[in-house]
Amino acid sequence: MIRYLCFPAFLLIWEFLSRFKLINPIFFPPFTTIVTTVVDMISSGELWLHLKISLARALSGLFIASLAGVPLGILLGGYAKKLELLLELPLEVLSQLNPFLLFHIIILFMGIGEPPKVTIVAWTCLWPITFSTMTGVSQVNPSLIKSGRAFGLRGLSLITKIVLPASAAQIFAGLRLGLGYSMFMLIAAEMMGASSGLGWLVLNSQENFQLNNMYAGVLVIALAGLVLDGLVWLPLKLWPQLAPREAVNTAGD
Numbered sequence: 169m170i171r172y173l174c175f176p177a178f179l180l181i182w183e184f185l186s187r188f189k190l191i192n193p194i195f196f197p198p199f200t201t202i203v204t205t206v207v208d209m210i211s212s213g214e215l216w217l218h219l220k221i222s223l224a225r226a227l228s229g230l231f232i233a234s235l236a237g238v239p240l241g242i243l244l245g246g247y248a249k250k251l252e253l254l255l256e257l258p259l260e261v262l263s264q265l266n267p268f269l270l271f272h273i274i275i276l277f278m279g280i281g282e283p284p285k286v287t288i289v290a291w292t293c294l295w296p297i298t299f300s301t302m303t304g305v306s307q308v309n310p311s312l313i314k315s316g317r318a319f320g321l322r323g324l325s326l327i328t329k330i331v332l333p334a335s336a337a338q339i340f341a342g343l344r345l346g347l348g349y350s351m352f353m354l355i356a357a358e359m360m361g362a363s364s365g366l367g368w369l370v371l372n373s374q375e376n377f378q379l380n381n382m383y384a385g386v387l388v389i390a391l392a393g394l395v396l397d398g399l400v401w402l403p404l405k406l407w408p409q410l411a412p413r414e415a416v417n418t419a420g421d
Contacts, residue, residue, distance in 0.1 A: 229289025241301020
């Protein structure tokens with residue numbers, strides 16, 4: 169119960185200190201003022217515009233990473249042992265590349281339009297999705313796979329009916345991590361090379377000393393991250409109740 173009260177208490181203390189000028193209200197405006205600014209920016213349509221642009225970039229990158237990471241994780245997690253041994257070290261090295269430095273290299277080849285932003289988000293999300301899928305697939309109970317083959321399941325049908333249900337919890341965990349990375353990296357990318365989006369809004373407001381707008385942008389980024397995280401967390405939380413018992417046991421072994 170206490171953990172749910174800590175954040176409201178923090179906001180109340182912030183409001184109190186700013187209202188009574190115990191901290192400088194110019195640099196730390198009252199929280200209610202920030203909320204009012206958010207409402208005004210939503211009413212004007214400015215905030216919706218930047219929010220839609222940022223969400224489109226983040227979700228596009230996450231989608232591309234999922235299309236590549238899940239099949240790659242399935243392949244390397246149990247269906248191509250020789251390939252896994254061959255690619256293990258290169259993948260580990262590539263996953264450790266600093267995405268902030270890599271973003272500048274991508275800009276050199278792609279320019280400063282939309283492709284580099286989506287690309288760097290996809291790159292950042294690819295690794296947690298791939299490695300989580302690999303872990304989930306590698307933990308599938310071999311007897312469950314043998315049973316599926318005994319019933320004539322092969323190839324894609326074996327993957328969709330046995331492997332994916334058994335490893336879904338790990339895959340959703342990877343997607344959740346990837347989503348968090350997507351928002352984090354996107355905001356940084358928008359601050360380095362963009363003319364729209366929530367990251368650009370925060371940086372532009374800070375440079376023009378529009379601190380209410382800056383805090384409003386930060387608040388919307390935090391709320392958007394919480395909502396998106398909840399959308400991915402929900403199926404992960406409900407999976408033990410929705411999945412067949414055999415699949416859940418296998419994913420948790």
